Amino acid sequence: MASMQTAAAALRLRDGRSTCVGPVQFSRGWRRSGCVKMKAADMNTRKIHVTPLREKRSGGGEAEANGGYLLGGFVAEDRFVYRQTFVIRSYETGPDKTATMETLMNLLQETALNHVSSAGVAGNGFGATREMSIRKLIWVVTRIQLQVDVYSSWGDVVEVDTWVDAAGKNGMRRDWIIRDYNTNKIISRATSTWVNMNRETRKVSKIPDEVRKEIQPFYLNKVAITPQNFDTHKIEKLTDQTAHRIHNGLAPRWSDMDANQHVNNVKYFGWLLESVPINVLEDYNMTSMTLEYRRECRQSNLLESLTTIKVNGEDTQMLECTHLLRMEEDKADIVRARSVWQLKQPRHNI
Numbered sequence: 001m002a003s004m005q006t007a008a009a010a011l012r013l014r015d016g017r018s019t020c021v022g023p024v025q026f027s028r029g030w031r032r033s034g035c036v037k038m039k040a041a042d043m044n045t046r047k048i049h050v051t052p053l054r055e056k057r058s059g060g061g062e063a064e065a066n067g068g069y070l071l072g073g074f075v076a077e078d079r080f081v082y083r084q085t086f087v088i089r090s091y092e093t094g095p096d097k098t099a100t101m102e103t104l105m106n107l108l109q110e111t112a113l114n115h116v117s118s119a120g121v122a123g124n125g126f127g128a129t130r131e132m133s134i135r136k137l138i139w140v141v142t143r144i145q146l147q148v149d150v151y152s153s154w155g156d157v158v159e160v161d162t163w164v165d166a167a168g169k170n171g172m173r174r175d176w177i178i179r180d181y182n183t184n185k186i187i188s189r190a191t192s193t194w195v196n197m198n199r200e201t202r203k204v205s206k207i208p209d210e211v212r213k214e215i216q217p218f219y220l221n222k223v224a225i226t227p228q229n230f231d232t233h234k235i236e237k238l239t240d241q242t243a244h245r246i247h248n249g250l251a252p253r254w255s256d257m258d259a260n261q262h263v264n265n266v267k268y269f270g271w272l273l274e275s276v277p278i279n280v281l282e283d284y285n286m287t288s289m290t291l292e293y294r295r296e297c298r299q300s301n302l303l304e305s306l307t308t309i310k311v312n313g314e315d316t317q318m319l320e321c322t323h324l325l326r327m328e329e330d331k332a333d334i335v336r337a338r339s340v341w342q343l344k345q346p347r348h349n350i
Contacts, residue, residue, distance in 0.1 A: 002222065015258035026251050057258050072115055080220040081163045082115035085181060088156045096344075101286055105146070105266045108176050108190055111162045125199070128261035131210040136199050140261045142171070143193045145290045150180070150187040157181035163220040167193045172215065175224035189193050189224040199260060231290040237335040238324040243306035247275040248328055250303040263297040268335045272323040275307040284319060285343035292331040302328040317343035 023289030057274050092103040113127045123133030132138065152158050159179045167173035171193050178188035196205045240246065258264040268291070273281070299305065304326050312318035323337040 048081075052272055054316055073111065073118065073119060076161070077163075077220070080218060080222075081161050082111060082118055083159060083161050084111050084112075085157060085159050088152045088154055088158065090154050093127060093154045094314050095282075099153070099156075101146070101148070101289065102266055102269055104178065105144075105269060107158070107160050107178065108162070108192075109144075109264075109266060111160045111176065112174055112302045115162050115164075117177075119218055129211055129214045131208065132196065133216050135205075135208060135211075137196045137205055137208075137211070138199045140174075140197045140204075140260075140296075141192055141194050141293055142264050143290070143292050144265075145191065145225060146188065146190040146216070147225060147229070147288045148188045148286065151285065152180065152187065158187070163218075163222060164215065165219045165221060166216075172207070173193050175222070177224050179241060191223065191225045191230070225295070231288070231338065232337075235290065235292055235338050236322055237333065237336065238306040238308055238322060242308055243275075244308045245275040245277065246306050247303060248302075248304040250274060250305060252297060252299045252301060254299060255325065257299055265293065265298075266299070268293070271303060271305050271325055272307075272337055273305075274334065275305040275323065276321065277309070277321070280319065280321075280341060283344055285344050287340050287342045289339040291335060291337045293335055295302070295334070297334050303334065304328045304331075312340065 058123075075083055076083045086107055088099050090102070092099055092106075094100045116122045116127050116129070119326065121129045122219065123130040123134050125138050127139050128137060134242040157180075159181050160176060162174060162176045163178075165173045165175070172195075174192050174194060176190040177186050178190075179185060179269065180187050196207050197203065200203050205240050252267070256263050258265045269289075272291075280350075306324040306326070307324050308344070310320055312320045321339045323335075324333065325335040325337075326333050
């Protein structure tokens with residue numbers, strides 16, 4: 001009973017309807033001042049109702065993952081969108097008790113991988129399809145743009161949608177939207193571009209026709225970030241002369257590596273922020289960031305983080321930063337990035 005109450009205490013609930021976070025079904029109620037009222041079926045008798053989330057396949061039968069629960073999510077919009085619900089944990093928040101940008105990017109990565117698993121095309125690689133695994137191919141991200149309107153707080157529940165579409169002749173685009181589960185309001189949007197890479201030669205590869213046939217049935221002509229809000233500007237390369245701050249000696253750890261034997265792309269984000277002044281981190285919220293990935297990083301590499309800051313026009317409440325993560329030895333680019341920051345508004349306790 002104690003573990004069930006702990007899980008329930010993290011949920012924001014509404015409308016008296018049931019919801020499912022993972023395999024355990026709860027009913028939506030309401031939360032106020034850290035106290036949750038919850039309805040759970042047969043709670044007095046300590047029975048927990050489990051609701052399997054399964055997808056009917058067009059060829060008959062059922063596509064199952066993780067014992068039939070589709071890894072805590074489900075497919076929506078005629079099977080084109082994968083949707084998953086998350087509780088923001090205490091260890092996913094920063095000093096201001098709101099979710100960090102790394103947390104949001106981890107949610108994007110988790111739903112992307114689960115989408116592949118739930119679609120029934122997963123091979124034995126990290127998000128790779130069966131035909132990709134046969135050809136020793138993996139997905140690598142070349143670009144991500146993330147926009148944040150509202151940062152969720154500890155204990156909030158968010159709902160993440162993700163889907164894919166073609167990106168030119170030799171890439172795949174993956175988009176996401178994040179909603180506040182209580183209000184159903186979109187609070188974040190993201191778009192990304194992915195290409196195939198040979199996991200042994202570490203060279204970019206064209207998407208084979210066999211792989212394209214696997215993923216094309218899941219393409220959805222829909223965008224999370226509209227063209228007018230898409231960041232198309234070139235990200236300038238920083239140098240020792242143009243950077244305002246440089247932080248060197250950054251060393252990837254074993255735990256920073258992923259199953260594809262390179263540093264997880266989310267880790268780069270934290271290293272980019274190492275050269276951002278502490279007063280910016282404390283007094284501003286990042287509202288958008290665009291990252292361009294240039295090369296891989298291994299555990300043996302030492303890295304440098306560079307940042308330059310400028311006021312966005314005449315609005316002193318807005319800042320724009322240009323970032324660079326590079327090799328410390330030969331100064332080769334790893335990631336270029338641009339971010340926009342908004343002065344935090346005072347928070348009033350109710």
